[in-house]
Amino acid sequence: xxxxxxxxxxxxxxxxxxxxxxxxxxxxxxxxxxxxxxxxxxxxxxxxxxxxxxxxxxxxxxxxxxxxxxxxxxxxxxxxxxxxxxxxxxxxxxxxxxxxxxxxxxxxxxxxxxxxxxxxxxxxxxxxxxxxxxxxxxxxxxxxxxxxxxxxxxxxxxxxxxxxxxxxxxxxxxxxxxxxxxxxxxxxxxxxxxxxxxxxxxxxxxxxxxxxxxxxxxxxxxxxxxxxxxxxxxxxxxxxxxxxxxxxxxxxxxxxxxxxxxxxxxxxxxxxxxxxxxxxxxxxxxxxxxxxxxx
Numbered sequence: 001x002x003x004x005x006x007x008x009x010x011x012x013x014x015x016x017x018x019x020x021x022x023x024x025x026x027x028x029x030x031x032x033x034x035x036x037x038x039x040x041x042x043x044x045x046x047x048x049x050x051x052x053x054x055x056x057x058x059x060x061x062x063x064x065x066x067x068x069x070x071x072x073x074x075x076x077x078x079x080x081x082x083x084x085x086x087x088x089x090x091x092x093x094x095x096x097x098x099x100x101x102x103x104x105x106x107x108x109x110x111x112x113x114x115x116x117x118x119x120x121x122x123x124x125x126x127x128x129x130x131x132x133x134x135x136x137x138x139x140x141x142x143x144x145x146x147x148x149x150x151x152x153x154x155x156x157x158x159x160x161x162x163x164x165x166x167x168x169x170x171x172x173x174x175x176x177x178x179x180x181x182x183x184x185x186x187x188x189x190x191x192x193x194x195x196x197x198x199x200x201x202x203x204x205x206x207x208x209x210x211x212x213x214x215x216x217x218x219x220x221x222x223x224x225x226x227x228x229x230x231x232x233x234x235x236x237x238x239x240x241x242x243x244x245x246x247x248x249x250x251x252x253x254x255x256x257x258x259x260x261x262x263x264x265x266x267x268x269x270x271x272x273x274x275x276x277x278x279x280x281x282x283x284x285x286x287x288x289x290x291x292x293x294x295x
Contacts, residue, residue, distance in 0.1 A: 005245035006254055012238025013258035015231045020262070022228035023084075024091050026221055032088045033207060034214040035228075039084055040199035041218070042229025043236070047193035050237050058186040069178040073191065076171030077198040083164035090158035129291025136284030173243045188240030192233065 019039065026035040055061070172191060180187040207214050218225055242251045 005242040005251065008238045008242040008245070009251050009254040010257060012235045012242060013255050013261060015235035015238060017258055017261045019228050019231035019235055020087070020091070022224055022231065023088055026218075026224060026228070027088055027092055029221060030214055030217045031211075032085050032092070033203070033211070034218045035088050036081060036085045037200070037203050037207060037215070038218055038225045038228050039232045040081075040196045040229075041204060042222075042225045043233040044193060044196045044200055044229070046230050046233035047196050047236065050233065051190050051193050054186050054189040058183050061180050061183045061186045063180045063187065063190060064178070066178055069175055072171045072175035072178060073195050074198055076168040076175060077195045077202070079164045079168035079171060080195070081199055081203055083161045083168060086157045086161035086164065090154050090161060092154070125291050129288045131288070132284055132291065133288030136288060169243070172240065176240065176244055184244030185241050188244040189237055192236045192240055196233075196236075 023035040023038060026038060030038070172195070175195075176184060176187040176191050179191060204215065239251070239255075242254075
C-alpha cells in the first residue's frame with residue numbers, strides 16, 4: 001500500500017491520545033513520574049509480542065546491535081522520558097487539548113535546532129510555518145486566569161515536551177536505520193521494546209530509590225496501567241512504522257490530526273472547554289507545523 005504510512009500515522013495518533021488520557025487519569029494517584037513509568041513498563045510486554053511477530057514475518061532480516069544503534073536508542077529513550085513527564089505536567093496545568101497542541105512545537109523546534117547545529121536549509125514555506133507556529137504557541141501559553149504563574153509553568157512544560165520529543169523523533173529514526181536498513185518496518189518494531197526496556201529499567205530504578213511508594217501505586221492501578229501500556233505500545237509501533245516508510249517531516253504533518261482528537265477527548269473525558277482564542281491558536285499551530293513539514 002503506497003500510503004500505508006498515512007494509515008499508520010493516523011492510528012498512532014489515535015492510540016497516543018488514548019494513552020495520554022489514561023496517563024493523565026493516573027497523575028492524581030501516581031504523580032507525573034509514576035504515570036510516565038506506566039507508558040514504558042506496562043507497554044513493554046505488548047512491544048515484545050509485536051517484536052516476536054516481526055521476527056516471524058521477516059526471516060531475511062539481520063539486525064545489527066551496534067554501539068551506534070544502542071547509543072541512539074539511549075538518547076531517544078532519555079528524551080522521550082523527559083518529554084512524557086513534561087507533557088503530563090503541562091496537561092495537569094494547562095489542560096489536555098492545549099498541552100497536546102503545545103507538544104506539536106516539536107517539529108518547528110527541531111527545524112530550528114537543525115538550522116543552528118547542522119546548517120539544514122529551510123524554504124520560505126518552512127520559515128513561514130515556523131513564524132505561524134510561534135505566534136500560535138505564544139497565544140496558547142498566554143495566561144487567561146488569575147493563576148498566571150501556574151499557566152506559565154504549564155506552557156513551559158508543554159514547549160519543553162515538544163523540544164524533547166523532537167530529539168527523540170530523530171534519534172529513533174536513525175536508530176532503526178542503524179539496526180537494519182534493508183527492512184525498515186522490522187527495524188522500527190524491533191526498536192520499540194529495546195527502547196522501552198531501557199526506559200523501564202532506568203526510570204524504575206530511580207523511582208524505587210527515591211519514591212518506592214510511587215511504584216507501588218502504579219501496580220495497584222494495574223488495570224488502567226495495562227490499558228495505557230497497550231495503547232502506548234500500539235502508538236509507538238505506529239509511529240515507528242510510519243517513520244520507517246516516510247520522511248519524518250511528512251509523518252509529523254499528518255500527525256497533526258492528534259490535536260483535534262485531543263480537543264474532542266478533553267471535552268468528552270475531562271469536561272474541558274476551550275476559549276475561542278485557544279481554538280484559533282491551536283489551528284494556527286497545526287497549520288504552521290504542516291507548512292514547516294512540507295517546507
